[in-house]
Amino acid sequence: MEQSIEMLSVKITKDCWNSALDCFGLQYVYSKKIQALQKWLNASKIAGVLIPVIIAGILGSSLYSPKLLDITIIIAAPFGLAQFILSCYLAVAGSDNNLMVYITRAEQYSLLASEYRRLANFPDFDYEVYLKKYDILVERERIASRGDYLSEKELRKAMRYGLREFGRQCAGCEKVITSMKPSDCDVCGNF
Numbered sequence: 001m002e003q004s005i006e007m008l009s010v011k012i013t014k015d016c017w018n019s020a021l022d023c024f025g026l027q028y029v030y031s032k033k034i035q036a037l038q039k040w041l042n043a044s045k046i047a048g049v050l051i052p053v054i055i056a057g058i059l060g061s062s063l064y065s066p067k068l069l070d071i072t073i074i075i076a077a078p079f080g081l082a083q084f085i086l087s088c089y090l091a092v093a094g095s096d097n098n099l100m101v102y103i104t105r106a107e108q109y110s111l112l113a114s115e116y117r118r119l120a121n122f123p124d125f126d127y128e129v130y131l132k133k134y135d136i137l138v139e140r141e142r143i144a145s146r147g148d149y150l151s152e153k154e155l156r157k158a159m160r161y162g163l164r165e166f167g168r169q170c171a172g173c174e175k176v177i178t179s180m181k182p183s184d185c186d187v188c189g190n191f
Contacts, residue, residue, distance in 0.1 A: 005127045012134045013120050019141060020116035021166050025158030029150060032157075034102045037095055044090055047083035051076055101147075108144040112137065153191040160188040166172035 059071050109146075115137055124130035150158070163170055163177040170177060172187030183189030 009123055009127055009130060011122055012130060016116045016120035016137075017166070019137070020113045021162035021168065022158070023109045023113035023141065025080060025160070025162030025167055026148075027106050027113060028148075028161040029154045029158045030102045030106035032084060034099065034106060037099050037102065040086070040090060040151055041095055041099065044083060047079065048087060050119060051080050091167065105144065105148070112141050112144060131167045144152065156186070157182075157191045160191075163188055 055072055058068060087160055103163075119130075119133055119137065124133060157180075159170075160177055160180060160182070162168075164180065167176060169175065170185060170188040173183060173185035173189070175183075177188060182191050
């Protein structure tokens with residue numbers, strides 16, 4: 001009986017390490033989504049401020065001339081239109097809301113990865129307590145993953161990042177991952 005409990009504890013520890021790897025990788029993917037979205041939001045904000053300021057600066061300067069104003073408008077109009085289209089697209093796509101969702105998911109997965117690691121490193125001597133702690137983490141991960149709509153490429157990137165962080169061998173290509181350079185593997189590459 002005691003041997004089977006010990007085997008179950010070893011299985012839970014192994015599952016904790018696997019879940020820590022998964023959560024760590026998912027946190028990475030969401031952090032990359034945050035960075036990409038922030039670039040577009042920042043570009044829209046900068047252009048939204050910069051274009052009117054440049055036009056106002058030219059109009060307010062002592063260099064004002066109708067010809068200079070015409071040239072300024074001809075040059076600024078396409079940039080203004082591009083900024084307007086980008087801002088509209090970002091607003092309609094719900095980019096601000098998406099950014100908050102990505103931030104929340106990244107934080108949740110980061111916390112879960114840390115807690116899985118802690119549980120794997122410091123298993124409880126009482127099997128029932130250990131199992132309950134593990135079950136709670138599994139349920140929290142299940143709740144956190146609701147609404148995850150990640151592409152297969154993003155999931156493979158998450159797997160590769162987790163494998164690299166934990167120094168583990170990929171089950172698909174059987175290589176120990178040391179970089180984020182994509183490979184032809186259908187488990188940890190092709191992104």
